[in-house]
Amino acid sequence: MARQLPMRQRIRKALVIIAFLSFPVTMNFLSPYVIIDGAMNGVVNGSLIMFGLMFLSSLFFGRLWCGWICPGAGMQEMMEPVNNRAVNGGKIDWIKWTIWVPWLSLIVWFAVSAGGYKRVDFLHLTENGISVAGTPDRPIFFAYLIYYIVVALFVGLAMFAGKRAGCHTICWMAPFMMIGRWIRNLFAWPSLRLVADSSACTNCKSCTKSCPMSLDVNAMVQIEKMEHAECILCGTCVDGCSKKAIRYSFSAGK
Structure with missing residues (x-):
C-alpha cells in the first residue's frame, strides 16, 4: 500500500x-x-x-x-x-x-x-x-x-x-x-526559512531524494546552512524527516 x-x-x-x-x-x-x-x-x-x-x-x-x-x-x-x-x-x-x-x-x-x-x-x-x-x-x-x-x-x-x-x-x-x-539575506532581518540540526541527522538522504527542486538537502543539513536560491520552502524535507533534523523558523538565520 x-x-x-x-x-x-x-x-x-x-x-x-x-x-x-x-x-x-x-x-x-x-x-x-x-x-x-x-x-x-x-x-x-x-x-x-x-x-x-x-x-x-x-x-x-x-x-x-x-x-x-x-x-x-x-x-x-x-x-x-x-x-x-x-x-x-x-x-x-x-x-x-x-x-x-x-x-x-x-x-x-x-x-x-x-x-x-x-x-x-x-x-x-x-x-x-x-x-x-x-x-x-x-x-x-x-x-x-x-x-x-x-x-x-x-x-x-x-x-x-x-x-x-x-x-x-x-x-x-x-x-x-x-x-x-x-535583499533579505543582505540585511539579515527575520523571515521564514529552514534551519537544520546536523546532530539529529542519520544521513538517510531521504530529504535529498524527495526535494522537488532536486537540491542536495542532505549536504545543506550537514553544514547547517539551508539557504539556497532554488529552495521554495515547500517543507517536503521538513515533513519527510523522521528525526526532525529540519524545521521551519521565522528568524534572521545565518
Whole structure:
C-alpha cells in the first residue's frame, strides 16, 4: 500500500493543483505578455501588481509562493508520477535569468516610451475577470492559444526533463522572489526559512531524494546552512524527516 503523504504536504499539493485548475481565470494576472501590453499603454495592470506583491512577500517569506501557490507548481507536480527524475541545476538555473533580464528591460523601455504609467486597470485585457474569455480586441482563440502554450511548456519540461524543470529554466516569476530573498539575506532581518540540526541527522538522504527542486538537502543539513536560491520552502524535507533534523523558523538565520 502506498504511504500517505504528511498532512501539510497533502494540503500543499492540493493548493498548487487548485492553483493550476484556476489558471484559466488567473493567467493574465501572472502573464509576461499582459504586463508588456500594459507598459506600452501606460497601464498598471494585474500582472504588474502581482509581480510586485511577489517581490514584497519574498522579503519576509522567500519563495513560499513557488512552493505553495504557483499554478506552474501544480502543472509540474502532477507530472511527477510520469517523470520523477532529479534535475541537475547549476548552469540551467541561469536560463531563466537570460529570459527575465531582457523581458524586464523591455517592460521598462515600453513604460518610459509611453510616458510612464498613467492609470490603474487590474483587469487590463481580462474580460469579466476571466483570462481566457477573450476581449473585443482579442479573440478567445488567442487567449486559449496562449494558455495551452504556457501549460505545454511547463508540463512538457517536467514530463521530459524531470522534477520542476520549468522552475529551473523558463520561469519568469522566480527572479522577482530570488532578488527579494537576496535583499533579505543582505540585511539579515527575520523571515521564514529552514534551519537544520546536523546532530539529529542519520544521513538517510531521504530529504535529498524527495526535494522537488532536486537540491542536495542532505549536504545543506550537514553544514547547517539551508539557504539556497532554488529552495521554495515547500517543507517536503521538513515533513519527510523522521528525526526532525529540519524545521521551519521565522528568524534572521545565518
